[in-house]
Amino acid sequence: MDAALALVAAGHSLGALSLRQLTREVGIVPTAFYRHFPDMETLGLALVAESMHSLRQLLRAARREDLSGSDVIRRSVEILVRHVHANRLHFGFIARERHGGNAAVRGAIRQELRLFESELATDLARFPILERWSTEDLQMLAGLLVNAMVSTAESILDAPARDSREEAAIVATTEKQLRLIMLGVPHWRSDASDRKGKDTRAEGA
């Protein structure tokens, strides 16, 4: 599995990765692959599971820290960046295969990401400002945040080298974006979402 992650990080998508290449990298003979997985697809699913474990640890790390201060955003992003670097291969794999190749792998990633959003949503519910938010709205917010998170992670991974100036710029922009999102939170009214029908459908009383 490590070899597969390394090769995927080196440029191939999982679908373009040949069984023989993989076993060559590991140092075993091609047929030995079948001792461990019946399929490349099965390998892919295993890698999804492993990578998602890394992602969950990100949430757990965030939970451990006390994020109640005024610089929640800065510290959250910092945790994110640290974890992306510590698990480069896992994050890279998810980024690559999220829309890339095999349908089953793609489906697994999508489902896991949805689950991840739900987890984040329940964490968000603990913040005083979000106390009164409905579950759906929390989910919506979580989606927005996960989205920003994933895209930041992808940008960092694409950046040429660690500790580059480019990475600092990415982080700064992400922090700004999160701050802008959070500025809207106190003024949010969920029911405004149903107003879009007000022109076409009369609403009595």
Added chain:
Amino acid sequence: MDAALALVAAGHSLGALSLRQLTREVGIVPTAFYRHFPDMETLGLALVAESMHSLRQLLRAARREDLSGSDVIRRSVEILVRHVHANRLHFGFIARERHGGNAAVRGAIRQELRLFESELATDLARFPILERWSTEDLQMLAGLLVNAMVSTAESILDAPARDSREEAAIVATTEKQLRLIMLGVPHWRSDASDRKGKDTRAEGA
């Protein structure tokens, strides 16, 4: 190029697409490929250019409509959805290859997307609420919006069928997210972004 788009949409990433497969789909002999492109990579770059043209037309369509009303968001998302469906293959190609395979193709897409963000930023500048925003802040906002846009497009493309209930849910969530972002805009103060250094660096006067 159409055949390549079709095959990529059918599941292969561009890197996993074989020259022979492609020419088989077109109905010509493998060697005839070289009459048009020296490389698969070159084909990829051509497809990036073509697909980006579709994206730009999205902006142009948005400019044509008068978006000054109170339901800017709803109508913008509607334009997006319409264009995604009208150019399924192009959007799908970009989504797939953005983090997928060939490094050159990936680089081209990233660069073009940055350009696209800049275009959107200058369009945003025309809105009265954003009149006084700095260029960088506009770029930041544009990045956030493009991000949401791209991710919405990807979700729509992954949704099972057109006109599905799933798609309606995606659209609704996206509209909510955009509305939340826009709620923050009136309260934005750019200089707050530099406050993060206030602990470590003394700021006189």
Added chain:
DNA sequence: AATCCATGTGAACGACTGTACACATCGTAG
């Protein structure tokens, strides 16, 4: 009418691919 250029063809090559099968090795549980 003669010529050229763009496009497509066909055969051929050596390299790589996935997978089947019989066999080797070796740590460990009985």
Added chain:
DNA sequence: CTACGATGTGTACAGTCGTTCACATGGATT
């Protein structure tokens, strides 16, 4: 000590791959 299960090896085969080269064709330019 023996037997077994897990893991790896070697050989083999038929299919696909990218790329080469000489050749065909047919519409447009002269």
